[in-house]
Amino acid sequence: MQNGSASALRTRGERKSTPERRQEIVRAAAKTFGTKGYQKGSLIEIASQVGMTHAGVLHHFGSKEALLIAVLEYRDEEDLELLANREMPVGMDLFWHLTRTALANTQREGIVQTYAAITGESVTEDHPARSFVISRFSALRRYIEDALRIVCGPDLPEDVCTHAATSIIGVMDGIQLQWLLDKESVDLPEATRFALEAILVAAMAGKDRARPLSEV
Amino acid sequence: MQNGSASALRTRGERKSTPERRQEIVRAAAKTFGTKGYQKGSLIEIASQVGMTHAGVLHHFGSKEALLIAVLEYRDEEDLELLANREMPVGMDLFWHLTRTALANTQREGIVQTYAAITGESVTEDHPARSFVISRFSALRRYIEDALRIVCGPDLPEDVCTHAATSIIGVMDGIQLQWLLDKESVDLPEATRFALEAILVAAMAGKDRARPLSEV
DNA sequence: GTCTATATCGTGATAGAC
DNA sequence: GTCTATCACGATATAGAC
Numbered sequence: 001m002q003n004g005s006a007s008a009l010r011t012r013g014e015r016k017s018t019p020e021r022r023q024e025i026v027r028a029a030a031k032t033f034g035t036k037g038y039q040k041g042s043l044i045e046i047a048s049q050v051g052m053t054h055a056g057v058l059h060h061f062g063s064k065e066a067l068l069i070a071v072l073e074y075r076d077e078e079d080l081e082l083l084a085n086r087e088m089p090v091g092m093d094l095f096w097h098l099t100r101t102a103l104a105n106t107q108r109e110g111i112v113q114t115y116a117a118i119t120g121e122s123v124t125e126d127h128p129a130r131s132f133v134i135s136r137f138s139a140l141r142r143y144i145e146d147a148l149r150i151v152c153g154p155d156l157p158e159d160v161c162t163h164a165a166t167s168i169i170g171v172m173d174g175i176q177l178q179w180l181l182d183k184e185s186v187d188l189p190e191a192t193r194f195a196l197e198a199i200l201v202a203a204m205a206g207k208d209r210a211r212p213l214s215e216v
Numbered sequence: 217m218q219n220g221s222a223s224a225l226r227t228r229g230e231r232k233s234t235p236e237r238r239q240e241i242v243r244a245a246a247k248t249f250g251t252k253g254y255q256k257g258s259l260i261e262i263a264s265q266v267g268m269t270h271a272g273v274l275h276h277f278g279s280k281e282a283l284l285i286a287v288l289e290y291r292d293e294e295d296l297e298l299l300a301n302r303e304m305p306v307g308m309d310l311f312w313h314l315t316r317t318a319l320a321n322t323q324r325e326g327i328v329q330t331y332a333a334i335t336g337e338s339v340t341e342d343h344p345a346r347s348f349v350i351s352r353f354s355a356l357r358r359y360i361e362d363a364l365r366i367v368c369g370p371d372l373p374e375d376v377c378t379h380a381a382t383s384i385i386g387v388m389d390g391i392q393l394q395w396l397l398d399k400e401s402v403d404l405p406e407a408t409r410f411a412l413e414a415i416l417v418a419a420m421a422g423k424d425r426a427r428p429l430s431e432v
Numbered sequence: 433g434t435c436t437a438t439a440t441c442g443t444g445a446t447a448g449a450c
Numbered sequence: 451g452t453c454t455a456t457c458a459c460g461a462t463a464t465a466g467a468c
Contacts, residue, residue: 018433037340039255042461056434058463113339120336123329123396124253134397141394141401159406166394166402167387167411174386178357180339181350185357186382190375195383198418199411206410234451258443270444272452280444 022060022070024050030071034114038068038121038129065128068118072132075114088143091150095196102172102192112176119173141165151200152207160206164199171195238276238286240266246287250330254284254337254345281344284334288348291330304359307366311412314388318408321392328392335389357381367416368423376422380415387411 028049032041043054144165244265259270360381
């Protein structure tokens with residue numbers, strides 16, 4: 001019960017310890033990069049949100065680019081924590097999870113906005129988030145393909161599987177984008193649910209259509 | 217047959233006339249905004265592509281923002297000219313057109329890139345393209361909804377119609393984005409065809425499901 | 433760990449010569 | 451119609467005081 005060593009006392013003083021400070025900064029950066037974009041979002045604006053000057057921010061991260069990477073990693077970490085066991089659901093559970101995510105996203109506009117702004121910018125030349133976004137998409141496609149194979153069975157043709165996975169990611173991102181720009185005209189969760197079901201049904205049908213005659 | 221007045225001669229001299237020069241600049245700007253984005257794409261880079269200084273560009277357009285608007289209008293104009301009669305197809309023809317567009321887009325990466333970069337950036341605060349993109353999406357949704365009503369008949373429920381239209385635009389944009397970032401992993405025309413068919417079929421099914429029992 | 437001060441750079445825009 | 455020159459501004463990053 002004794003309240004600890006000198007080092008424990010040190011980290012509990014009124015001065016914020018470094019990991020906490022870093023997280024504060026990352027959160028502010030995510031907000032700024034979301035509203036202004038990476039190019040236009042300045043270190044000065046980020047710093048002012050946490051009561052610092054931009055030199056202070058650079059002390060923790062070294063460069064603006066490193067801060068962006070930290071934001072991207074933090075966002076993925078945050079997504080993982082939405083899941084009870086911190087790992088991606090498998091099979092049909094994945095599609096339920098995606099549907100629930102679309103619903104949850106209506107209540108966390110900031111995160112959606114950050115994701116959309118950075119992803120959108122990443123198509124430009126030499127953008128620091130580019131390779132990160134590419135591998136994120138790639139990993140996501142693989143997850144969804146695996147889930148599709150479980151749901152549709154082993155007869156699912158490879159090309160149908162890939163196209164369906166690409167379509168699912170695409171439609172979720174695309175609907176989010178329209179929703180961000182015009183929330184009154186777009187029903188994010190319902191449109192997403194409709195599209196996911198449509199694509200799932202088409203994948204199942206693709207499986208049936210491609211089944212070799214010998215097996216029928 | 218006589219080759220014209222003094223004014224006609226004047227516009228044919230070795231010096232470029234203003235409308236031609238404007239178009240050259242707009243094309244260069246579209247390219248630069250596509251590769252670098254609007255914020256990072258500089259007037260200096262645009263000007264150098266047409267053999268001018270940035271002051272020359274500003275002489276024609278007054279401001280960088282006005283140049284962006286010109287690019288957006290030019291891009292829409294260009295899209296219209298892909299159509300034989302310069303007007304959007306109606307009914308099932310629209311969906312054939314969208315499928316053909318996805319195929320054609322693999323051969324005009326620059327245009328797709330420009331569209332994606334500007335649309336992606338437009339979600340940020342006070343972006344000059346924002347209202348343009350919003351009304352573009354809105355008009356597109358209306359077109360597609362009209363076509364869906366023609367294809368599916370008047371029984372198509374309103375919400376299914378809207379969700380399908382939103383999904384179609386979303387999935388086309390979303391697949392394009394993945395394709396731009398990773399062309400080897402994404403088959404743009406085939407994935408688009410798959411998704412469009414899936415959504416169309418689902419809309420038809422939605423119509424059937426919602427048909428009042430009294431009509432069956 | 434945060435600040436002030438500064439170096440260095442690039443930008444969009446304006447004014448005026450040619 | 452295009453150029454040169456310049457202005458005013460804001461950015462990232464560094465150096466060194468506290």
